Amino acid sequence: MSLHAQQLPQPTQPTPHRPPTLDDELAAEQAHLSDSRAALARMRERAEALFATGDKVAGDRYTAEQLGRHLARRVAELADDPRTPLFFGRLDFGSTTPATTDTSNTATSDLATATDTAATTDLDLTATADTGATADTTPTNTAGTAATTGIEDGDYTEQAASAGYGEHAGRRYHVGRRHVTDEQGEPLVLDWRAPVSRAFYQASARDPQGLAVRRRFGFDNGRLTSFEDEHLDRGEELGTASRILTAEIERPRVGPMRDIVATIQPEQDELVRADLSESICVQGAPGTGKTAVGLHRAAYLLYLHRERLRRSKVLVVGPNRAFLAYIAAVLPALGEVEVEQATVEDLVDRVVVRAVDPPAVAVIKHDARMAEVLRRAVDAYVGESTEPIVVSDGSFRWRIGLEPLHRLVQETRAEQLPYALGRERVRARVVGLLQRQAEARRAESPSEAWLRRMGRSKPVTTFLDAVWPALTPDGLVHALLADPARLAAAADGLLTPAEQTLLTGQDSTPTPTGGGAPGSSRPRSGTKLGRTPKATRWSAADAVLIDEAAGLIERPGSYGHVVVDEAQDLSAMQCRVIARRSEHGSLTLLGDLAQATAPWAATDWRVTLRHLGKPDATVVPLTVGFRVPADVLAFANRLLPSLAVDVPPAESLRRDGVLTVRTVTDLVGATVAEVGAALAHEGSVAVIAADDAVDRLVAALAAAGIETATAADAGGGPRVTVVPATVVKGLEYDHVVVVEPADIVAAEPRGLHRLYVVLTRAVSRMSVLHSAPLPAPLG
Numbered sequence: 045m046s047l048h049a050q051q052l053p054q055p056t057q058p059t060p061h062r063p064p065t066l067d068d069e070l071a072a073e074q075a076h077l078s079d080s081r082a083a084l085a086r087m088r089e090r091a092e093a094l095f096a097t098g099d100k101v102a103g104d105r106y107t108a109e110q111l112g113r114h115l116a117r118r119v120a121e122l123a124d125d126p127r128t129p130l131f132f133g134r135l136d137f138g139s140t141t142p143a144t145t146d147t148s149n150t151a152t153s154d155l156a157t158a159t160d161t162a163a164t165t166d167l168d169l170t171a172t173a174d175t176g177a178t179a180d181t182t183p184t185n186t187a188g189t190a191a192t193t194g195i196e197d198g199d200y201t202e203q204a205a206s207a208g209y210g211e212h213a214g215r216r217y218h219v220g221r222r223h224v225t226d227e228q229g230e231p232l233v234l235d236w237r238a239p240v241s242r243a244f245y246q247a248s249a250r251d252p253q254g255l256a257v258r259r260r261f262g263f264d265n266g267r268l269t270s271f272e273d274e275h276l277d278r279g280e281e282l283g284t285a286s287r288i289l290t291a292e293i294e295r296p297r298v299g300p301m302r303d304i305v306a307t308i309q310p311e312q313d314e315l316v317r318a319d320l321s322e323s324i325c326v327q328g329a330p331g332t333g334k335t336a337v338g339l340h341r342a343a344y345l346l347y348l349h350r351e352r353l354r355r356s357k358v359l360v361v362g363p364n365r366a367f368l369a370y371i372a373a374v375l376p377a378l379g380e381v382e383v384e385q386a387t388v389e390d391l392v393d394r395v396v397v398r399a400v401d402p403p404a405v406a407v408i409k410h411d412a413r414m415a416e417v418l419r420r421a422v423d424a425y426v427g428e429s430t431e432p433i434v435v436s437d438g439s440f441r442w443r444i445g446l447e448p449l450h451r452l453v454q455e456t457r458a459e460q461l462p463y464a465l466g467r468e469r470v471r472a473r474v475v476g477l478l479q480r481q482a483e484a485r486r487a488e489s490p491s492e493a494w495l496r497r498m499g500r501s502k503p504v505t506t507f508l509d510a511v512w513p514a515l516t517p518d519g520l521v522h523a524l525l526a527d528p529a530r531l532a533a534a535a536d537g538l539l540t541p542a543e544q545t546l547l548t549g550q551d552s553t554p555t556p557t558g559g560g561a562p563g564s565s566r567p568r569s570g571t572k573l574g575r576t577p578k579a580t581r582w583s584a585a586d587a588v589l590i591d592e593a594a595g596l597i598e599r600p601g602s603y604g605h606v607v608v609d610e611a612q613d614l615s616a617m618q619c620r621v622i623a624r625r626s627e628h629g630s631l632t633l634l635g636d637l638a639q640a641t642a643p644w645a646a647t648d649w650r651v652t653l654r655h656l657g658k659p660d661a662t663v664v665p666l667t668v669g670f671r672v673p674a675d676v677l678a679f680a681n682r683l684l685p686s687l688a689v690d691v692p693p694a695e696s697l698r699r700d701g702v703l704t705v706r707t708v709t710d711l712v713g714a715t716v717a718e719v720g721a722a723l724a725h726e727g728s729v730a731v732i733a734a735d736d737a738v739d740r741l742v743a744a745l746a747a748a749g750i751e752t753a754t755a756a757d758a759g760g761g762p763r764v765t766v767v768p769a770t771v772v773k774g775l776e777y778d779h780v781v782v783v784e785p786a787d788i789v790a791a792e793p794r795g796l797h798r799l800y801v802v803l804t805r806a807v808s809r810m811s812v813l814h815s816a817p818l819p820a821p822l823g
């Protein structure tokens with residue numbers, strides 16, 4: 045095993061009789077990087093040239109538009125960021141597929157003796173030469189065609205999936221962010237998602253998957269500066285002891301989230317490469333890479349099912365704007381520019397939210413029972429006709445009696461179509477009956493125009509409005525909240541009278557638990573009902589109800605795949621928002637029950653998965669922490685027994701962090717001083733405090749000449765961010781200053797869970813400042 049880290053020398057050519065030195069190797073790899081970058085630039089130039097002339101080759105406007113869109117996407121996908129390595133690994137397959145042996149013991153002893161000495165590196169080079177590789181800048185796998193690599197212009201071939209390792213015997217592949225080919229179409233860099241690249245993430249000494257050597261490259265600002273070889277054929281394996289992995293995990297965090305494509309761990313890779321048809325739920329402790337896994341899975345699925353998912357689309361759902369800004373750059377860096385990102389609020393934006401519900405009211409509106417209340421409310425609009433239909437048509441009069449009308453309404457109802465489709469189906473059936481009469485009398489089929497005219501005729505519309513009136517989603521919810529009798533009918537046996545009162549605000553029934561304290565004014569729905577839906581000031585929970593209503597009335601569109609992050613905070617009704625959008629697709633659900641802070645927070649993933657319409661999804665734990673240093677994590681984990689959730693705690697890979705907990709008298713002054721000290725280190729600094737303390741802290745830092753950013757600023761601005769505790773979920777900073785934990789806990793019912801989130805944001809150092817006693821579990 046070897047690790048070589050040094051500044052690159054000027055490239056030297058090995059003499060014919062001299063075995064290549066490590067410097068030669070580095071120079072050769074650097075040259076391969078330059079060649080690959082040049083090839084990528086050529087690919088991009090070609091795509092740009094095609095884009096410029098595309099409309100001339102397309103036969104018609106539609107084709108020109110499609111082609112233009114395709115080529116614009118292709119140009120964006122081929123963007124090259126010189127700061128990120130184009131490749132990060134190399135696979136040298138053995139010349140024959142070695143038998144799988146249990147080499148775990150030798151691997152361990154090799155690990156123990158692996159040093160960065162000349163002796164070891166000499167051995168490595170000999171071994172490399174044995175596998176048929178040379179220090180030449182040209183990889184030996186130039187015969188690696190699309191068939192062997194399993195990709196053809198970004199599309200996956202089944203043939204490759206079934207191909208064994210033998211197919212790659214004696215070949216060498218560089219693995220990187222995207223596929224790069226030379227002028228002849230031969231691969232210079234393989235996409236990390238290609239089937240053959242899987243060995244880079246999964247091969248081990250126990251199961252080398254045909255690999256003789258796995259090489260990882262170290263980079264500094266886009267410059268290749270080192271490499272690390274594992275001779276899997278000799279039982280060598282670094283695992284999480286890899287210095288390149290350690291350097292990546294410990295690097296200072298600046299700006300938005302980065303991809304982890306170079307260092308995806310085997311258990312993460314299993315999740316990333318799960319089948320498109322498979323919905324999975326990842327229960328992962330803080331910093332175990334859930335978000336990273338979800339985003340890489342989206343990129344992987346897009347690669348594997350490019351055309352299908354381009355049509356049906358991939359959606360990433362995150363908890364808030366700050367989080368979406370933080371993750372926004374990851375997928376474009378992987379060449380994926382078409383994934384939609386949204387909060388649940390964005391998905392339910394049919395109405396503008398201008399009111400706030402008291403928590404007790406919001407809890408009812410977010411409860412799964414509301415789905416049934418709304419379903420019944422829609423159903424109640426379907427009525428019975430009391431009059432036959434009589435339509436004048438020139439000299440004819442067509443008549444449909446009550447009995448057939450009643451039958452066709454019942455038949456349509458039994459079909460359980462979305463309500464608006466049902467209305468159109470009833471209309472079509474009525475027209476069908478009229479058509480039959482007309483045909484019998486005139487002995488000819490009426491025209492399309494006649495059919496349309498009949499369907500829109502006053503008697504037919506009057507009938508429809510009586511038995512199946514047109515409904516809008518906001519109109520339905522408005523009618524329900526404005527009319528206690530209508531709500532009572534729909535909620536009978538589902539909501540208590542007191543709960544109904546909370547929704548409509550129109551009764552004197554005593555409040556349920558969670559309502560106002562005795563003597564205080566009872567909480568009322570925050571909705572400010574106007575005379576019409578348009579004139580109503582809706583709450584966020586109303587928007588979710590209106591989306592549910594829309595799902596009952598129309599047929600909603602479904603994505604091919606939806607990644608949902610921080611899923612532990614979804615209410616039953618929010619789950620249903622997502623379920624409607626993933627009905628015909630699959631889900632990647634990411635979350636941590638210990639970080640659940642919403643009043644309706646999940647305590648059991650099975651329940652959440654049922655609401656999401658994927659009851660059989662596999663729940664997979666992740667427990668290796670890549671963010672939070674061990675000491676900091678041990679401090680945060682003291683809260684776990686008080687959080688009433690059954691989750692495995694994280695184990696940190698990081699031993700390097702610093703935790704300080706200080707009692708102070710002047711909190712604001714101590715915060716300013718702490719931030720000043722933190723700025724002496726590299727990386728980002730966050731001050732996290734109870735929401736109502738944020739303005740005061742921002743002002744104090746400004747007075748001390750320290751400029752601050754908000755969490756929604758996606759990097760590039762000031763290094764210090766002041767973050768309200770309620771916004772920090774999913775984010776991370778090098779140095780975190782936690783101000784007055786007791787206030788964070790006191791600010792909300794699930795304050796201890798919130799504090800757990802806050803205490804797990806630090807990458808390198810965390811300072812906890814308090815003047816009040818620490819919350820009991822921490823003391």
Ligand SMILES: Nc1ncnc2c1ncn2[C@@H]1O[C@H](COP(=O)(O)OP(=O)(O)OP(=O)(O)O)[C@@H](O)[C@H]1O
Nearest residue numbers: 304307308309330331332333334335336670671774
């Ligand atoms: N395999 C890996 N290699 C390098 N870094 C990794 C790896 N996996 C995760 N990380 C890093 O660890 C940090 C935490 O990852 P991520 O935010 O995905 O964790 P999470 O489980 O979603 O955390 P949270 O529970 O706080 O939302 C990120 O900086 C991520 O880049």
